[in-house]
Amino acid sequence: MDNPFSEARNDKTLIIREHGDPLGFSCWVGRIDDSAVVKVYETLTGVKVEGKPHALNKESVLRSLPPEWPTDTINDIISLTQKSSKTLVVLDDDPTGTQTVHDIDVLTEWRIESLVAQFRKKPKCFFILTNSRAISSEKASALITEICRNLSAASKTVENTDYTVVLRGDSTLRADAAISEIGEVDVWIICPFFLQGGRYTIGDIHYVADSETLIPAGETEFAKDASFGYKSSNLREWVEEKTSGRIPASSIASISIQLLRKGGPGAVCELLCSLKKAELKGKSFLCRSAASFVSARVGIIPKAPLLPSDLRISRKVVGGLIVVGSYVPKTTKQVEELLLQRGHALKQIEVSVDKIALKSVEEREEEINHTAEVADVYIKSGKDTLIMTSRQLVVGKTASESLEINFKVSSALVEIVRRISTRPRYILAKGGITSSDLATKALGAKQAKVVGQAMAGVPLWQLGPESRHPGVPYIVFPGNVGDNKAVAEVVKRWARPGRLSTKELLLNAENGGYAVGAFNVYNLEGVEAVVAAAEEQDSPAILQVPITVHFDHGSVKQELLEILELAHEFIDATGIDALAVCVGNVHGKYPASGPNLRLDLLKECIKLGVRKFNVNTEVRRAYMDSLTNTQKDLVHVMQSAKEAMKAVVAEKMQLFGSAGKAH
Template sequence: MANVELDQLLAAYPPVDKAAVEARWKEVQPSFTHKIIVLDDDPTGVQTVHDVSVYTDWTEETIEKGFLEEGQIFFILTNSRAFTRKETEAEHRAIAERVERISQKYKRPYMIISRGDSTLRGHYPLETEVMRATIEEHSNTKVDGEILLPFFKEGGRLTVENIHYVQDGNVLIPAGETEFAKDRTFGYRASDLAEWIEEKTSGAFTAKEVTSISLEQLRALEIEAITEKLMEVSDYGKVVVNALEEDDVRVFSIALMNALNKGKRFLFRTAATFTKVIGNISSRPLLEREELIDPASTNGGLIIVGSHVQKTTDQLEALKELTMLHFIEFDCHLVRDKTAFSAEVERVKQEAEAQVTDGKTTVIYTKRERLDLGKGMEEEELKLSVQISDAVTSIVAGFAVRPAYLIAKGGITSSDVGTKGLRVKKAVVAGQVAPGIPVWKTGAESTFPFIPYVIFPGNVGNVTTLKEVVSLLEGI
């Protein structure tokens, strides 16, 4: 499948009629009152929103708190991309059962969004399939279908004619031909989302059965026709949504709200843009240093780099150009030697504490080569990666000095640092410090209350973005 020039693709479609979209949105959105629960398989799903709650557990009490919030949308950080299949299945069964029970208690309809990686990695179709079965078991309704919408412009993820692309400069690369498709745990071949569904479901849903919402329909504002398409979906049929701009997602969402208000029921596997649009969350300017850093702090910041995708490694190399920072390589390959690994963790922690206390921002990064145990050992590798992540988060949890700020690079890394290192139970998303890079303000219960915690996805930004974010926070 060939690469595509972004400029040529954008020129191939008529522009969005923004005024008409806004008018239709104002007609429909006030009638849409479903509670929106976003299950985030790592913390990067809040990369488009602000002033929303993120909970880090899914007890019945926590889910009920989310339902009772004034806001329409709340997030639950599941971190399921770091889980085994068995753990993921148990987690999503419990969540779906509790959500359905609380919905019935308060007689409020809801929608569950499984927010997954915009480069198509994660436990799909397992998570949504488990929830579908659980919801149908505990309610008197059937789930009519599943919506797939991985568009995320800030990260350069665009879907055109069902082909999902990853942007690199002005070039769009079919997702199945990127490094993300070669993921050892969640790899795939197809770039056409209909074919990807067939691949991932092992043929249970074929490509020709998938309903497609085209850019032509969206740009022509064929809202009634799209609504009718959704009304015809049944038997948990799959729907792929194409999008080049956020307004394409808004047009689709208008039709979707119409269908939901008429009683249709869907599950969703989407990237971050859909959560912002359906939650009716406004855009806001990027966060400034003055909004994040306490001027009274004399300590350095702390940066944890765990992701092993090539983009992260390139960004780390660019970050090393900031010579005022202190860098520590954590030899995570020692994980198979318990004594040596424990000593390595303690060495890294003590060195980092000394540097941060001295006012020097410190970067702890895991050894860049992946731990490769060989073919067929993916589950064992995942378990070792969890042990490595636990070690990194133990450094944060036991850190003897409060950093001026904290950055975690990588989805699983940032989840574990937030939940196990910072011990966050509930955070508020302050906004984004760069496109697609969210900031939490931690709760009073956390290891470092109200610290700015920057969640930096492994697959977002260009080669200099990490360096630019750190430069902003350092005031240079």
């Protein structure tokens, strides 16, 4: 990729792609894309809307479209991807572009050494987070030029390395057209289709779905963005608007949904190859896409949203951290719903935008420091903590002034999170710029793994080993995704589970085919030992203290049989959590002569339905044995006793099969 960017030419051809099967189009790209630079900006199209676009009923419109192309092309795409050594490099203007992928790396910096390391892995795809939406178009152009030069240099260092570049942009069109950023290409393909977010293009008009209504993008709150606002919903006119008329709408072609769904990949290929300068040899396509194109392009099959249990997240008592910087009305409504549903379980801290963006340096510092200190206390105490900017929108007189205010707000949030010393259980960042700055500047992440999504359209990362909190789940929640309940739903899923009753604990064991250890405890060290072992083993446990009411030791055989026969009736009538049937119980320390426990029979008991085992003597013996070293200080004695008991408890959890079952 020598000289990847030059002055853009005015004779460039632009293609608007309409709503249809994105996989069909992607299959075509995989077959004939040999260009050095490819950038995709995806779009859907279909029913022609004359004059100023109006809101439409989504179900009616989609029902009126031609049937989808009958063949699922995903297997073709996967096959082509496996045969090709070319890597798809996605330049993402904020972290939300990873909304549809999983098991993909994200780089937050683009040093040549880092790119070389990535190319050596021979991945089918990786992302580079540019965060270019947070800076001026001039700076963004220079930034992308630098990245592409580094990509070119890195690719030449690694043998047999070839790559294609895609520019991922906002599905609600909040960006510059960036036509001047890239030169020497024959065809632009613009496609902001994003299925999970409800972004459709029909008849060249780009729509944002709000429940069952398709609203023209130019009529939405996103079009009123102080930095990247626009008026046109028609994508042809949007390009003309964003290029200040340099590329007129009349010069832009579009691929209709009829062609996509009736002609399929072959018809699309034929149309594009007939365009001026799009010869089979030496052609170059520049594509700008939203999130859906990338997963289709590399043949990624979607998977269900992930939960903490899927990542084996530790059940430590610290709280989660939720940071809201996005100021769009959708976010405000989502925060209101979050507080309505989860306010009782959240600690809320509001950061004054007036103080951090418009007041003195001293007032800004005081607000930042106070917020960080309070949040740290809350998280350490186990409370999920919400840090949010004040909801009143503050804008400048010009787009550049508004960007400056955005920068001050974002940098304040960065400093707040940077000063929070406690590692949160998880982090949720609301808003593209907010999530980018927190990941890179506050948490020091230079790379991350996209493990999946927390919900449809909401990326879930695990931060790299160089970050402040290696491996911490990082939920990148776009400002423009989800209904009013979306944030509340994710926070609820990621909340620490409430306390289970003994009955619920044992029912979980029944369903999971394991047993739960019930450990007798007599002092604080015993409690800490069991809890520490449970966290380490990710295991449920029962703490038994000598204050329960306990009836046992039947004396007549007939009574024992009657109790078994009436067990269900007895439980229903009394409302007790569980009825423990004691079988083969032996108290105290076993003598050397026996009896001896056979652990193989214990496991057979678990298979037959025993769900609770009492553990006492071995833990007490471990405690006493640890006290034989009299040379220790009292603090060391207590710690040693705790560790000795914890080892016994952990061994029993492994034996009972409950390790890893704390969910």
